Amino acid sequence: MISHTEENYLKALFSIASLKGEATVNEVSKQLSIKMPTVNSMMKRLAEKELVHYESYKPLKLTDKGTKRAALIIRKHRLTEMYLVEKMGFGWEEVHNIAEQIEHIQSPELFERMDKLLGYPKFDPHGSPIPDAEGNIVPDHFRKLADCREGDELILKAVQNSSHELLTFLNQRELHLGIHLRIDKTESFDQSMEISCDGKKQVLSAQVTDLLLVERRN
Ligand SMILES: [Zn+2]
Incomplete structure (x- = not known):
């Protein structure tokens, strides 16, 4: 049996590792706002359960078993978010905290039915890929808006x-997934961007363009 707390550690390790391949105790400690000695003793516990490779002073890595376990928690989280938006009318800014709780429910049947009712979606309402029932996750090939250039014609694919703060900010500017946008100008001083979308111009700071994932429009 794995506790909710242990599941949250697995998820944190998975998300750090998906960006950099491995994680340190310090990074996990920061991401979860938990003190280092507590993280260390949890890593020992997860190593005993064969979910994490743990050796003092070495980077942390999930085992295959740990990776699958983390992906299945993320699957439950993302399916829940999709269900809340598609079937219950919640806004994309409202669903994360609810999904944080529902993802710990141990009922494969519940999530299989959710998946079926949704028509087996590949992405959640924030554009993140939903792992399949085996825990396989297809990586997306989206680029950061911040890495695109003046004149690029793009589609907003994910955040x-x-x-809640970022999504409310995007709502206020009517920026939602699927919207077409064009980079009119990049400010060399602070890398902010002037973009046009739906005939409207707006300026986005580098802090925002770093969090928006896009695909080129052909
Ligand atoms: Zn979420």
Whole structure:
């Protein structure tokens, strides 16, 4: 049996590792706002359960078993978010905290039915890929808006952070997934961007363009 707390550690390790391949105790400690000695003793516990490779002073890595376990928690989280938006009418800014709780429910049947009712979606409401029932996850090939250039014609595909603050900010500017946008100008001083979308111009700071994932429009 794995506790909710242990599941949250697995998820944190998975998300750090998906960006950099491995994680340190310090990074996990920061991400979860938990003190280092507590993280260390939890890592020992997860190593005993064969979920994490743990050796003092070495980077942390999930085992195959740990990776699958983390992906399945993320699957439950993302399916829940999709269900809340598609079937219950919640806004994309409202669903993350609810999904944080529902993801710990141990009922494969519940999530299989959710998946079926949704028509087996590949992405959640924030554009993140939903792992399949085996825990396989297909990586997306989206680029950060911040890495694109003047004149690029793009489609907004995902957000890298599903905080209420960012999503409310995007709502206020009518920026939602699927919207077409064009980079009119990049400010060399602070890398802010002037973009046009739906005939409207707006300026986005580098802090925002770093969190928006796009695909080129052909
Ligand atoms: Zn979420």
